[in-house]
Amino acid sequence: MRLISFDVFRTLGLPDVQVIKPEHFLRHRDDLRDADWVLFPEYWQLNALVHGLKCRVFPSVASYRIGHDKIEMTRAFQTVAPHNTPWTLIEANGPRQREEIWDRMLLPFVAKRPRASMGEGVWLIENQADWQKYCDGAEVLYTQEYLPIDRDIRVVVAGDRVVTAYWRHQADQGFYNNIARGGWADHSAVPSAATDLALKVARTLDVNHAGFDIAMVGSVPYLLEFNRLFGNQGVNHAGLLRQAIFDYLAGELEPRDPPTPVTPVPPWPIAV
Incomplete structure (x- = not known):
């Protein structure tokens, strides 16, 4: 090649x-x-x-374009996995929209900046002062329900397969699970519902290089976001990631007549 x-x-x-x-x-x-x-x-x-x-x-064009903006990403998630996407309100930043979102969201809730990574641009809104401070610096209002978790799951997809998945535990200051913000990686087993969901969404959206962040609320996985250029701090087998990329690149250049069978993925996890 x-x-x-x-x-x-x-x-x-x-x-x-x-x-x-x-x-x-x-x-x-x-x-x-x-x-x-x-x-x-x-x-x-x-x-x-x-x-x-x-x-x-x-990575694929879809990986770039969907992964570039949390608003576009969330709308894509709502399209293909609505039962596994946190309740989200996205509005222009105007006085009426600020008031409507404040009236509709239950405290606490999460507010985000559409283009940020590594835990930056994410705030826990616990009172009206927090909300006012967020609104004063936001171009677009992006809010999500708060999920009661103390850790989430990073699922690394490269090419057409899951390379690794691990827990990310909350930082000492709370709320943030990102390793860049003080969270820590735990490589004990993760629920298959999380990896199945990440792989299904990746294949459906044509995303082929991403670190998906997934929250487990009981037995239900929720898509938080994905990062096209994810950190490698928690990926403890860099050789596996490199091999997955190489296998995918080589395989996509091979003739596909008849089409190469794709490993089946279980149906969508749904809320119970």
Whole structure:
């Protein structure tokens, strides 16, 4: 395979990879056109590579576009897995909308900034002062019900399979489970309902490189979000992730006539 990467660290160990700095991509137009895969471009490169140079990119276009904005992501989740998406209100930031959301949401609730990661841009709203402070700095109002959990599950999907899944326990200050915010990883077994849901959603949305964050409330898994460029702190088998990516890239280039069977996934988990 002819591979070009724009992220040397995420493609370490893959064979025969040519690395290009993102800002130099126009100097390598012919190489990019001839490549079998272009790996981990920056978001701002996507249209030029896919529509201009007709490159095949990894992660997928859906991984980029859905993963770029929590509003778009939540609406996609509501479309394909409504029973496994927390109750969410998204409105323009105006006086009427602020009042309506405040009247409808039960305290405490969660407010988010649409474009943030690693636990940044997420607030627990416990009183009207918290709500006012959030609204004063928000372009769009994005609120979700608070789920009573002290840990969540990170499910890592690469290519067409789950590479690993682990618990993320709450940080000492509470609320945040992100390892970047003081949470910690626990590699004990996770419920299959969480991994089944993540893989089903990934396949349905054509997302092929993502760290899904899933909350378990009793036996019901809830989709919180996914990160296209997830942290590797909790991924204790980097070789498995690299192999999953390579297998997927190679497999997608093989002829598929007749189509290659896909491992079946159980039906959607639903609320009980």
